[in-house]
Amino acid sequence: MPVDDPLFPVNLRLTGRRCLVVGGGRVARQKVEALLEAGAAVHVVAPAVSDEIRALPGVTWDERPYRExxxxxxxxxxTATGDREVDRAVYLDGETHGVWVNSADDPDHCAFTLPARLRRGRLLLAVSTAGSSPAVATWLRRRLDREIGPEYGELVELIAEARERIRAEGRSTEEVDWQRALDSGMLELIREGRLAEAKERLQACLSSSSA
Structure with missing residues (x-):
């Protein structure tokens, strides 16, 4: 069943924060890897923990069934056990303790859902179908993966550097016509490897905005 409640999108800062994965198989490994990518400190609980999970750097585990x-x-x-009863137990436990729980492929026992994700440096794109069709979300993410290359991550960095320079000058970044700059052909220049020219074009746009 999909999640019918309206969802509130949010990006969590998990660096150094303790996260638990219940389950030790292939799907659990994917969840562990995603949490590690976000910098989380991950612990795994499962009756059997795969060698692939054991080999992931920084992961700790207890090889036993989940306990209340x-x-x-x-x-x-x-929780990524494939066992609805375990999912339910973990979810209800989380509700009791005020901890957010996601149950893989079990929307009825989720306090939050996980979108399909695409990263390009600091650029993060998320695609969600509210649990109604993870296959569509994954399919769309693959399409975006082909269409949105590393140049988008470089564009984000270029704009971020420009914003910091403007702030350092004591100016407001709200006064800048960023959309005009982004529509100026900068992305195409970055894609072609002409980074210096892209910076010059951005600077020209910023100068005309402040004039």
């Missing part, structure tokens, strides 16, 4: 109360002390919990 295991969620306590964690910021975020993901």
């Amino acid at each position: 109360g295991d969620v306590a002390g964690y910021r975020l919990v993901i």
Whole structure:
């Protein structure tokens, strides 16, 4: 069943924060890798923990069944056991302890859902179908993966550097016509490897905005 409640999109800062994954198989490994990518400190609980999970740097684990109360002390919990009864137990435990729980492929026992994600440096794109069709979300992410290359990450960095320079000058970044700059052909220049020219074009746009 999809999630019918309206969803509130949010990006969590998990660096150094304790997160729990319940489950030790292939899907659990994917969840562990995603949390590690976000800088989380990940612990795994499962009757059997795969060698692939054991090999991931920084991961700790307990090879045993989930116990009531295991969620306590964690910021975020993901259960990927394939067992609805375990999912339900972890979810209800999370509700009791005030911990956010996601159950893989079990929307009824989710306090939050996980979108399909695409990263390009600091640029993060997320695609969600509210749990109604993860396959469509994954399909669309693959399309975006082909269409949105590394030049978009470089564009973000270029604009971020420009914003910092403007702030350092004591100016407001709200006064700048950023959309005009972004429509100036900068992206195409970056894509062609002409980064210096892209910076010059951005500077020209910024100068005309402040004139």
